[in-house]
Structure formats: structure tokens, C-alpha cells
Amino acid sequence: MATHSLFLLPGDGIGTEIMVEVEKLIAWTNAEGLTDFSTESGLAGGAAYDAHGVAITDEDVAKAKAADAVIFGAVGGPKWDNVPYEHRPEAALLRLRKELAVFANLRPAICYPALAEASSLKRELVEGLDILIVRELTGGVYFGEPKTITDLGDGQKRAVDTQVYETYEIDRIARVAFDLARTRGGKVHSADKKNVMKSGVLWDEVVKGVGKDYPDVALHHILADNAAMQLVRTPKQFDVMVTDNLFGDILSDVAAMLTGSLGMLPSASLGAPDPVTGKRKAFYEPVHGSAPDIAGKGIANPIAMIASFAMALRYSFGMIELATRVEDAISAVLSDGLRTGDIAQANCKTVGTEEMGAAILAKL
Amino acid sequence: MATHSLFLLPGDGIGTEIMVEVEKLIAWTNAEGLTDFSTESGLAGGAAYDAHGVAITDEDVAKAKAADAVIFGAVGGPKWDNVPYEHRPEAALLRLRKELAVFANLRPAICYPALAEASSLKRELVEGLDILIVRELTGGVYFGEPKTITDLGDGQKRAVDTQVYETYEIDRIARVAFDLARTRGGKVHSADKKNVMKSGVLWDEVVKGVGKDYPDVALHHILADNAAMQLVRTPKQFDVMVTDNLFGDILSDVAAMLTGSLGMLPSASLGAPDPVTGKRKAFYEPVHGSAPDIAGKGIANPIAMIASFAMALRYSFGMIELATRVEDAISAVLSDGLRTGDIAQANCKTVGTEEMGAAILAKL
Ligand SMILES: CC(C)[C@H](C(=O)O)[C@@H](O)C(=O)O
Numbered sequence: 266m267a268t269h270s271l272f273l274l275p276g277d278g279i280g281t282e283i284m285v286e287v288e289k290l291i292a293w294t295n296a297e298g299l300t301d302f303s304t305e306s307g308l309a310g311g312a313a314y315d316a317h318g319v320a321i322t323d324e325d326v327a328k329a330k331a332a333d334a335v336i337f338g339a340v341g342g343p344k345w346d347n348v349p350y351e352h353r354p355e356a357a358l359l360r361l362r363k364e365l366a367v368f369a370n371l372r373p374a375i376c377y378p379a380l381a382e383a384s385s386l387k388r389e390l391v392e393g394l395d396i397l398i399v400r401e402l403t404g405g406v407y408f409g410e411p412k413t414i415t416d417l418g419d420g421q422k423r424a425v426d427t428q429v430y431e432t433y434e435i436d437r438i439a440r441v442a443f444d445l446a447r448t449r450g451g452k453v454h455s456a457d458k459k460n461v462m463k464s465g466v467l468w469d470e471v472v473k474g475v476g477k478d479y480p481d482v483a484l485h486h487i488l489a490d491n492a493a494m495q496l497v498r499t500p501k502q503f504d505v506m507v508t509d510n511l512f513g514d515i516l517s518d519v520a521a522m523l524t525g526s527l528g529m530l531p532s533a534s535l536g537a538p539d540p541v542t543g544k545r546k547a548f549y550e551p552v553h554g555s556a557p558d559i560a561g562k563g564i565a566n567p568i569a570m571i572a573s574f575a576m577a578l579r580y581s582f583g584m585i586e587l588a589t590r591v592e593d594a595i596s597a598v599l600s601d602g603l604r605t606g607d608i609a610q611a612n613c614k615t616v617g618t619e620e621m622g623a624a625i626l627a628k629l
Numbered sequence: 630m631a632t633h634s635l636f637l638l639p640g641d642g643i644g645t646e647i648m649v650e651v652e653k654l655i656a657w658t659n660a661e662g663l664t665d666f667s668t669e670s671g672l673a674g675g676a677a678y679d680a681h682g683v684a685i686t687d688e689d690v691a692k693a694k695a696a697d698a699v700i701f702g703a704v705g706g707p708k709w710d711n712v713p714y715e716h717r718p719e720a721a722l723l724r725l726r727k728e729l730a731v732f733a734n735l736r737p738a739i740c741y742p743a744l745a746e747a748s749s750l751k752r753e754l755v756e757g758l759d760i761l762i763v764r765e766l767t768g769g770v771y772f773g774e775p776k777t778i779t780d781l782g783d784g785q786k787r788a789v790d791t792q793v794y795e796t797y798e799i800d801r802i803a804r805v806a807f808d809l810a811r812t813r814g815g816k817v818h819s820a821d822k823k824n825v826m827k828s829g830v831l832w833d834e835v836v837k838g839v840g841k842d843y844p845d846v847a848l849h850h851i852l853a854d855n856a857a858m859q860l861v862r863t864p865k866q867f868d869v870m871v872t873d874n875l876f877g878d879i880l881s882d883v884a885a886m887l888t889g890s891l892g893m894l895p896s897a898s899l900g901a902p903d904p905v906t907g908k909r910k911a912f913y914e915p916v917h918g919s920a921p922d923i924a925g926k927g928i929a930n931p932i933a934m935i936a937s938f939a940m941a942l943r944y945s946f947g948m949i950e951l952a953t954r955v956e957d958a959i960s961a962v963l964s965d966g967l968r969t970g971d972i973a974q975a976n977c978k979t980v981g982t983e984e985m986g987a988a989i990l991a992k993l
């Protein structure tokens with residue numbers, strides 16, 4: 266029996282194409298004896314809806330829960346714009362996050378030196394940028410109840426969503442942020458709207474309390490709207506930013522876009538360590554979406570997907586050295602001037618998904 | 630009796646300094662016979678708390694409601710960081726918005742040509758930028774109930790905020806956006822998180838319905854997280870963006886920051902037209918805050934405040950020509966190379982608040 270099990274959910278659009286490159290990488294690390302992964306694949310999003318009429322089957326959720334790590338591509342596309350709400354492709358993602366209880370979403374926003382020019386920001390503002398957004402992923406307005414649309418008659422409806430946070434949820438995500446800050450720049454910004462939201466008041470209170478256990482980490486409070494502004498103005502002032510599910514959704518996208526490296530950015534979503542085994546449930550996915558407009562053309566950028574696999578090596582399996590080798594291989598092919606279409610540059614060679622995957626593998 | 634009444638609420642920090650420049654402008658337009666404004670001033674935010682122990686008194690709220698337009702500076706500062714939650718400076722703003730029922734917040738994000746270089750974005754991406762964010766201002770998670778923190782015992786608390794939208798609230802803000810788009814680029818982006826929020830589902834449904842009444846305006850749906858990204862990537866793709874209170878808070882700040890002209894940007898908040906008189910309650914304020922760090926030094930930039938007054942001339946009093954004259958005067962002093970410290974530039978002359986105000990007045 267293999268030592269570690271991976272459950273692959275390529276999803277829709279370019280998800281399936283970029284996952285192929287990860288599968289090749291896994292085959293290689295296994296063949297080299299560097300890893301001993303068993304893999305199994307399932308369907309998520311539109312692909313699952315087409316096959317089974319749901320965004321993900323109970324069987325596949327069970328497999329995701331049983332696996333040591335889930336590697337996820339991307340879901341969604343215009344084809345499924347009109348499926349019933351509870352079966353829309355995103356529902357797969359939300360269900361998996363909740364059932365795996367992967368509350369800590371780590372979204373590094375790194376500016377690859379070779380790509381600084383691709384940012385819409387001035388080069389000097391983003392060169393060397395390395396921010397880590399720590400987003401709470403299983404609470405807040407994404408999951409709070411009530412979450413309803415009520416018909417009031419006379420053509421009027423009322424829609425309600427509920428933002429709920431309890432102390433323990435804020436406490437545990439704050440600890441993840443502080444622990445990570447210790448391994449990096451030693452600075453945490455906590456973003457909320459405590460001037461308007463009660464959940465923001467509690468958020469700030471709990472984060473400040475946790476901060477007392479980390480006297481070596483500098484803690485700064487920032488309002489979420491100001492955080493969005495400051496990310497655009499002087500992003501390098503940030504090291505780790507911890508925030509709730511909804512603000513994290515937006516702020517991590519802003520941070521990702523700043524880098525000019527959107528097609529390059531991975532993410533990891535981690536659960537609490539098991540009290541007995543110490544293992545965390547874990548879910549890895551690129552920050553970008555399913556890009557239906559370029560799907561099926563063999564031109565998608567597989568780097569974020571491969572970097573997500575590298576995060577799995579690092580966070581789920583403690584294979585720091587191998588993770589770093591993969592990340593260095595990515596940097597190396599970029600330095601060699603290889604680019605997929607999304608990051609095409611003058612004086613660089615534009616290649617397809619397969620060729621990029623192969624080039625990274627060759628560097629290893 | 631004067632024809633029109635203005636209620637001035639300078640607030641805190643630089644609010645008081647920049648309001649002085651507007652008062653000079655009003656004195657001048659009155660003296661020239663261009664306007665016939667009566668003015669009265671009140672206290673808001675920390676200033677009101679220090680004087681009366683509340684963020685704004687009932688008397689001042691009543692005066693704001695009775696006036697033809699409210700001109701607001703900015704509130705807040707570290708001095709009031711620890712006042713009771715219901716009396717924090719922001720409470721004045723929230724109470725005024727709600728009681729005046731100024732549901733339509735217009736936030737133009739314009740890049741002044743003279744300042745394109747001040748943007749953190751590359752010049753070509755922001756030069757000529759002219760976006761109008763139309764933010765719903767009296768609903769959503771800002772005001773929805775329940776909004777509570779409950780003690781659960783054992784050191785645990787639960788915080789709840791409620792996002793509520795009804796059809797009529799979305800309908801009326803959408804109409805404002807479509808009406809304005811007709812006078813501009815003819816394009817509306819509606820931003821929500823309908824993939825996660827029921828309020829987003831209703832938002833999109835209602836906006837699309839209203840859109841049928843405006844076949845001449847192009848309507849695009851965009852997810853709020855993607856909107857934040859696209860604002861950073863290629864802001865000029867947008868004309869009018871309509872969105873809810875919370876997303877509007879963040880997205881309008883991003884848009885404002887892009888322009889490099891933050892200290893220059895005004896905003897208008899409008900109510901529904903009175904069924905009899907057709908008059909709208911209206912509230913004008915700069916997009917920037919009270920900047921406690923530079924308050925009292927006479928160096929604050931009064932342009933956003935003066936431009937907010939120009940918006941009042943335009944939207945509350947139909948004085949389009951005079952509004953344009955004020956706006957042109959602002960552009961002219963910038964072209965002359967006059968700058969306050971926040972927008973200081975090589976080869977330009979840095980001046981203080983008073984000198985900037987006087988220079989704009991001189992152009993008139
Ligand atoms: C697809 C969507 C449900 C999701 C989210 O809102 O969390 C996505 O935007 C993300 O950030 O992973």
C-alpha cells in the first residue's frame with residue numbers, strides 16, 4: 266500500500282488540462298522513489314453535474330475526506346450558468362471546504378521576478394512582493410444561517426445572508442496566521458470592518474487576545490476597505506494578512522492580481538490537526554479559475570496547479586526539500602524565458618500547457 | 630430668506646480645516662449673486678462626542694434633515710478609539726445616511742491628468758480613467774438585524790451581522806446607476822457574490838429586470854472578487870459599477886486609490902425624490918478620511934471637499950454651469966503646478982490648505 270493517498274479533482278475548463286501535468290509530476294516523483302503516492306480521481310463542478318446531476322457526489326466527498334490530501338483544479342463555466350442553485354459548480358468547492366473543515370486558507374501572493382513587468386502596478390512597487398493572505402474559509406457569510414430568499418408578495422422579495430463568527434473560529438485562524446508570521450516577516454495585519462460589523466468587533470478582540478501569546482510578532486489592525494487601498498498603494502508593507510471568509514475572498518484576489526502572476530499562484534486550505542495522528546485535512550488548488558474561454562486549447566498555464574502540488578508536498582507531507590525543488594524548477598523555466606500565453610512577453614518563448622509541464626519536469 | 634440651505638458638518642481632524650475653504654467659496658458665490666445659500670454648522674463624530682457625549686445630537690440630525698443639502702467633512706481619530714461602540718465617530722455617518730435615507734452613494738473615480746503619475750498603477754492604465762461607483766448606502770450588512778454579540782459562556786462569544794436586501798432597495802439603486810450610465814459611457818457593471826450569497830442572487834435578478842427598461846445601456850454581471858481584480862488589472866474597462874453597501878465600500882476605495890487622486894475625490898449620497906417637490910435629500914463628503922496624522926497643520930488637501938461642494942451644486946441645485954466652473958478651477962490650479970503635500974511632485978509648488986483654497990477661488 267502506498268504511503269500517502271491523493272485525491273484528484275480536476276473539475277472543469279482548464280482544470281482538467283493542468284491536472285494532467287500534476288499527474289505526470291506525481292508519476293515521476295513516484296518513479297524516482299521520492300514519493301509513494303497513490304492517486305484516485307473524481308468529478309467536481311460542472312463535470313459532476315453532467316455525469317450525476319450534482320456538483321459533487323457523496324462518494325467523492327467521502328474519498329476526499331479519506332485521502333491524505335485533495336488536489337483540486339477549478340470549477341465552473343457558462344455551460345452551467347443555469348443549473349439549479351444548489352448544484353452550481355461552486356457548490357462542490359463550498360461543500361468540500363465545509364466537510365473537510367479546512368478553515369485555514371493560505372494564499373501566498375508572490376511576484377515572480379521574471380514577471381514583475383506583467384503587473385499593472387509600477388515595477389518597484391511589486392518587485393520582490395511576498396504577502397501571505399490567511400483567509401478563514403469555513404465560516405462567516407458563506408455558511409451562516411439564515412440564508413434565504415423570501416417572497417413577500419406584490420413582486421417584492423427579501424434576501425438574507427448571515428455573517429456568523431464564534432470566538433473559537435477566530436482564535437484558530439489567528440493562531441495559524443501568527444505561527445506563519447513567525448516563519449516569515451514577523452508581522453500580521455488583521456483586517457475587518459469593526460467600525461460597522463459586530464463580527465468585526467469580535468474578530469479584533471479575539472485576534473488581539475491571541476496576539477498576546479505571540480509577543481514576538483507585530484500585530485496591526487486595519488479596516489478591510491483601507492486594506493484593499495493599501496494593497497494597491499504600497500503592497501510591500503504587508504507580510505501576513507489574516508481576515509474573514511468574505512474579505513479574504515476579495516483581498517486575496519487583489520493581492521494575487523498585483524503580482525502579475527495570477528496564473529502562477531497556488532493555495533492551500535488546512536484543517537485542524539487530528540488530536541491523535543496530528544494530521545491535517547488538506548485541500549490544494551490554484552487561485553485562478555476554470556478559464557472557460559481558453560479551455561481545451563492546450564494553452565493554459567499549469568504553474569499554479571503544479572505550485573499547489575508543491576504546497577501539498579510542503580504542508581501535508583513535510584517534504585520541504587522536494588517542494589523547494591519543484592518551486593525552483595518553476596522559477597528556472599521562467600528565467601529560461603519560457604511563458605504560457607497568459608504571461609507572454611517580448612523576447613520570451615510562448616509554449617503550451619504540455620510543453621510548460623514538461624520543461625518543469627525536465628528541470629527536476 | 631435664502632433660497633437654499635446648507636448644513637455643514639466639518640467633523641474631526643482635517644475635516645474642520647478643509648470645510649473652511651468651502652465656507653470661503655460659499656461666501657464668494659453668495660457675494661457674486663451666483664447663489665443664495667444660508668449656512669449653519671453642527672458637530673459630528675469625535676467633536677460631537679467631546680461636546681455632547683454622542684456621535685451626533687438629535688438636534689443636528691434634525692437640522693441635517695431640514696437642510697437642502699448636507700456638506701460633511703470627515704470623522705474619527707485615535708482620540709476616540711475607545712469610546713463606547715454606539716458613540717464611535719462613524720456612528721454619526723451611519724445615522725445620517727439612514728435617517729436622511731440617502732441610499733444612492735455616487736463615487737466618481739477620476740484620474741486628474743496632472744496626477745496620473747501619482748498612481749501606483751502604470752500611467753497608461755489610469756490616464757483618462759473615469760469610473761463611477763454607485764454604492765447602495767442604507768441597506769445590507771450595515772443595517773440588517775440581528776447585529777449582535779452573544780456571550781456563550783466558557784470564554785466563547787458569537788457575533789452575528791445580517792445582510793438583508795429587498796427588491797425595492799435593489800430596484801431603486803439600479804435605476805440610479807442606469808440613469809447615470811445614460812449620461813456617460815452607457816455601460817453598467819453590477820457586482821455581487823451571487824455564487825455564494827442569496828442577497829447576490831436577488832441583486833442580480835432585480836438588476837437584470839431593471840436593465841430591461843434600459844435597452845440602450847449595456848449591462849454586465851461581475852462577481853465582486855473579480856471586480857476587485859479587474860479594477861486593478863484594467864480599470865478603464867469600467868464605466869458605471871453598481872454594487873451593495875459592503876462591496877461598494879471596498880470597491881470604491883480600490884477605484885479611488887487607482888486614480889492617484891484620493892485627496893481629490895468627492896462623493897454624493899442622494900435620497901429618493903420627494904413625491905411632491907421632487908427634491909432629494911443629499912449628503913456630500915470627500916472620499917478620504919479625517920487624516921488625524923496631518924490634522925491641525927494647515928497642509929490638508931481641500932480639493933475633495935471643494936469638489937464635493939461642486940457635486941452639491943450639480944445634483945442638489947441644478948447649477949451645472951457653476952459646478953463645472955468650480956471643477957475647471959480645480960483642474961486649472963493643478964495644471965498651474967500647485968500641489969498640496971499629499972500630491973507633491975517634482976517641478977510643482979507645494980502649498981497649504983489655505984493657499985490651495987485661495988488659488989481655486991482666484992481662478993473663479
Ligand atoms: C468560486 C467561489 C465560490 C470561491 C469563493 O468565493 O470562495 C472563489 O472565489 C475563491 O476565492 O475560491
Ligand SMILES: CC(C)[C@H](C(=O)O)[C@@H](O)C(=O)O
Nearest residue numbers: 460461490719720722723878
Ligand atoms: C467610516 C465608515 C463607517 C464608512 C463606511 O464603511 O461606509 C467609510 O469607510 C466610507 O466608505 O464612507
